[in-house]
Amino acid sequence: MTKRTLIILALFAVGLVGLAVWWNTKLPKVAEIHAMIMAEDPKVLEIRALRRGAAEGDPRDQYGLAEVYRTGDGVTAQPEAALKWYEEAARQGHLDAQYQLGHLYETGSGVNQDYNRAAEWYRLAAQLGRHREAEFRMGQLHFNGKGVAHDFNKARQWYRKAADRGHPVAQFLLGAMYEEGWGIDEDLITAYVYYRLASRDKPRLKAESDRYKIDEVLQRLEGRMSRFQKEQGDRRLAAWRPKA
Incomplete structure (x- = not known):
């Protein structure tokens, strides 16, 4: 190997050492870059705040953290952690947490399916809070006899509460009960109103079930009604306002 070649190799080695020193001292490492990015991520900051508030006992933060763990929004989905924080919030009277617990137990999402416990939380x-989704689900449980007695009258009462607060599926099912006379005398005018x-809200009906074909149902019902009955129904519709 010539003297010139040795000099070139030596200079190259010195350059590599210098580059390595510069890289380690001037540039942040990958882990540091990741930490810097995550530290500024709004979602990370939000979750950190939720965890802090939940640990301090704030039911709103407990519910928010439960939602994060249930949906996996910004973290790995953790059903057990979601259940824990829903329960913490629900025990402090958080209505949406109580409803979500009912829904988890009804559907068996992350817990063993238990209609009795679902009914307890929905009720x-x-x-306590006149939660219209919970009212609707109580109607469904009574209509189908799951976790509670099969009782058309109680189903109708719960559907009525939710329907009068503007719940479209409860309105549809209440209309069906009045049209068919399920647990009550047939009343075509009231069926028409609901x-x-x-x-x-046809999109909500469709999202709930393809069976709720409201246009077909209305066409069928109107074919059974007199003009006078429809006029009465239209007057009631004009005066209808959702309850708070």
Whole structure:
């Protein structure tokens, strides 16, 4: 190997050493870059704040953290952690947490399916907070006899509460009960009113079930009604206002 070649190799080695020193001292490492990015991520900051508030006992933060763990929004989904924080918030009277607990137990999402416990949490949210989704689900449980007695009258009462607060699926099912006379005398005018109310939110009906074909149902019902009955129904519709 010539003297010139040795000099070139030596200079190259010195350059590599210098570059390595510069890299280690001037540039942040990958882990540091990741930490810097994560430290500024709004979602990370939000979750950190939720954890802090939840640990301090704030039911709103406990519910928010439960939602994060349930949906996996910004973290790995953790059903057990979601259940824990829903329960913490629900025990402090957080209505949406009570409803979500009912929904988890009804559907068996992350917990063993338990209609009795679902009914307990739904009833709590419905009675204490007039939570319209919880009222609707209580109607469903009574209509199908899951976790509670199969009782058309109680189903109708719960559907009515939710329907009068503007719940479109409860309105549809209440209309069906009056049209068919399920647990109550047939009343085509009242059925017409609730079907028409339900028809104002067709996307929600479709999202709930493809069976809720409101246009077909209304066409069938109107074919059974007199003009006088429809006029009465239209007057009631004009005066209808959702309850708080």
